[in-house]
Amino acid sequence: MELSLNSQVVVAKDVVSCDLQGETAILNMKDGVYYGLDEVGTSIWKLIQEPRRVSEILRIILEEYDVERDVLMEDLMELLHQLMDNELVKIE
Amino acid sequence: MYNYHAFGLNISSDIELPGLMEALDKDVAEVKIKLDKINLPLIDTCSDTNYFVDGRDVYLWWEGIGSVQISSGSKITVDLEDSDVNRIIPFLLGPVMAFILHQKGFLVLHGSAVKIHGGVVAFLGYRGFGKSTIAINLYTKGYPLVADDLLAIKFDEEGKAIVYPGYPHTRLSGDSYNNIKDKIRALTSIRTISGKNFYDASCGFSPEPQKLERIYTLVKDDQVGIFSLNSQDSIMDLIRHSVAQRIFLGNDQAEHLTQCAMLINKVSIKGLKVDHSFINLPKLIDFIEEDIRKDYERNHWYIS
Numbered sequence: 001m002e003l004s005l006n007s008q009v010v011v012a013k014d015v016v017s018c019d020l021q022g023e024t025a026i027l028n029m030k031d032g033v034y035y036g037l038d039e040v041g042t043s044i045w046k047l048i049q050e051p052r053r054v055s056e057i058l059r060i061i062l063e064e065y066d067v068e069r070d071v072l073m074e075d076l077m078e079l080l081h082q083l084m085d086n087e088l089v090k091i092e
Numbered sequence: 093m094y095n096y097h098a099f100g101l102n103i104s105s106d107i108e109l110p111g112l113m114e115a116l117d118k119d120v121a122e123v124k125i126k127l128d129k130i131n132l133p134l135i136d137t138c139s140d141t142n143y144f145v146d147g148r149d150v151y152l153w154w155e156g157i158g159s160v161q162i163s164s165g166s167k168i169t170v171d172l173e174d175s176d177v178n179r180i181i182p183f184l185l186g187p188v189m190a191f192i193l194h195q196k197g198f199l200v201l202h203g204s205a206v207k208i209h210g211g212v213v214a215f216l217g218y219r220g221f222g223k224s225t226i227a228i229n230l231y232t233k234g235y236p237l238v239a240d241d242l243l244a245i246k247f248d249e250e251g252k253a254i255v256y257p258g259y260p261h262t263r264l265s266g267d268s269y270n271n272i273k274d275k276i277r278a279l280t281s282i283r284t285i286s287g288k289n290f291y292d293a294s295c296g297f298s299p300e301p302q303k304l305e306r307i308y309t310l311v312k313d314d315q316v317g318i319f320s321l322n323s324q325d326s327i328m329d330l331i332r333h334s335v336a337q338r339i340f341l342g343n344d345q346a347e348h349l350t351q352c353a354m355l356i357n358k359v360s361i362k363g364l365k366v367d368h369s370f371i372n373l374p375k376l377i378d379f380i381e382e383d384i385r386k387d388y389e390r391n392h393w394y395i396s
Contacts, residue, residue, distance in 0.1 A: 016346040018353035020323040027349045029342055034331065034349070036324040 008092040010051040100256040111261035130171040165195030190335040199351040203243035206235040211305030216333040236296030253304040260294035313365035316376040
């Protein structure tokens with residue numbers, strides 16, 4: 001499924017994560033591989049514990065961080081694609 | 093029957109295990125080591141692994157030495173076949189005990205530790221990186237040994253990381269021993285087949301669980317020194333230096349990650365550059381003492 005502003009994304013099953021002083025460590029239990037997220041990535045990760053539209057994530061992060069909309073849009077899409085490629089996130 | 097106390101557990105054993113603390117209370121043994129026959133499960137003999145996990149049972153075997161069945165965190169069955177009992181002792185004290193501790197819910201790391209300013213300071217690293225050498229050199233300066241090779245950690249009700257002291261002895265290579273032999277004495281009754289021998293380090297040893305305050309992870313470098321680690325690097329180091337990491341699967345692996353993250357949120361972790369020269373060892377030991385003294389005096393020691 002193509003990722004767009006209207007897509008609803010959520011953390012996949014069999015994925016566990018923990019807080020690391022404001023950052024996040026993630027484990028994909030299907031293949032036993034570990035991943036890490038920085039502070040901004042962690043904010044996004046927290047949002048998608050429940051199914052959420054990409055447009056909504058964009059709006060919330062824009063309120064939280066001083067960043068250009070286009071820059072954030074590009075970074076957000078890249079992160080979500082990476083998370084999807086590694087089966088950590090799925091489109092509902 | 094022999095009765096010992098290690099990692100906060102009373103251990104009864106058919107096999108004499110030299111260099112362990114004797115149990116004060118011989119009535120309750122939380123771990124029993126028995127000599128018996130084991131039926132090893134049939135597995136692919138072409139693979140080069142020497143372990144097999146079957147539910148709450150872990151099987152380990154070593155060619156020409158014997159095999160072990162570890163059950164439900166409480167029973168260790170040892171099948172020596174016709175081998176010399178002394179050859180299996182290092183394995184019982186190392187990997188076998190690590191699996192039992194893991195089954196009992198401990199976070200078990202490859203590390204040695206001493207007690208400094210009332211808190212436990214641990215050194216994590218791969219085999220041969222010098223964990224025991226650093227620990228024994230601190231020991232000879234008056235800091236009691238807490239653990240050698242196996243660091244067993246549990247979290248108390250407040251989430252504090254507590255170390256359960258292991259054995260009051262240390263394993264050293266010949267070189268490391270020669271560097272310090274005037275100050276320690278060999279436990280001649282146990283020798284390992286991996287080229288390391290056991291040495292007594294029981295002075296000031298206490299079996300009481302103690303709070304973990306600092307972890308240094310060892311990296312090889314061409315100089316010695318201390319550097320800071322971010323939390324992502326720290327968690328990867330903890331995972332790398334976890335014992336029996338290769339057998340963690342599914343929920344076990346998730347639980348393990350949670351424990352490692354708890355540790356990072358509770359204990360300060362730093363990197364320690366080691367260069368493997370005994371010439372620089374006194375400098376390295378000074379750096380460690382100084383680093384800890386500074387944090388202790390600045391009150392950065394206790395992370396509540």
